[in-house]
Amino acid sequence: MRQPVAICIFVLLLSFLVAPALFAQDSYTEFERGLNLSDSQRMRAEGVREKYINDWRSMRQESMRKRIELRELQRNPQANQQRIDRTQRELQNLHRSRDMSYEQYRSEVSRVLDERQRRRYNSFTDSERRNRMGGPHQRMRRHER
Numbered sequence: 834m835r836q837p838v839a840i841c842i843f844v845l846l847l848s849f850l851v852a853p854a855l856f857a858q859d860s861y862t863e864f865e866r867g868l869n870l871s872d873s874q875r876m877r878a879e880g881v882r883e884k885y886i887n888d889w890r891s892m893r894q895e896s897m898r899k900r901i902e903l904r905e906l907q908r909n910p911q912a913n914q915q916r917i918d919r920t921q922r923e924l925q926n927l928h929r930s931r932d933m934s935y936e937q938y939r940s941e942v943s944r945v946l947d948e949r950q951r952r953r954y955n956s957f958t959d960s961e962r963r964n965r966m967g968g969p970h971q972r973m974r975r976h977e978r
Contacts (some may be wrong), residue, residue, distance in 0.1 A: 868950045881941045885934060892931045899924045 906912040
């Protein structure tokens, strides 16, 4: 009985992770066209992205696994509180690692761009990040956990 429930939860979480990524991909692709990158810039930016993409994918998968594990622990009345706390810390560490990796990526991409492109890129990525995080009030609540 527990296994089908876990599978359903996994599939549901996976669908939520894929849908926003597809939307973001379209908006970023359109945005990138507006930057008018030269062929050289486009190749260099793609190289930077390729450098990080596998790490992001594995962090996203590990984060999803930890969220499922944490949810199952929290539903279990006999779960060890120390294990719950440890899993929460691991999940927070994954989020911090992902954020640091993204900032490194963003910095490397910025070095590929000229000043005008960099301003537009920074404005776009700041806006996307705020939207993804739910604005300043949502960020504050997330850090209180």
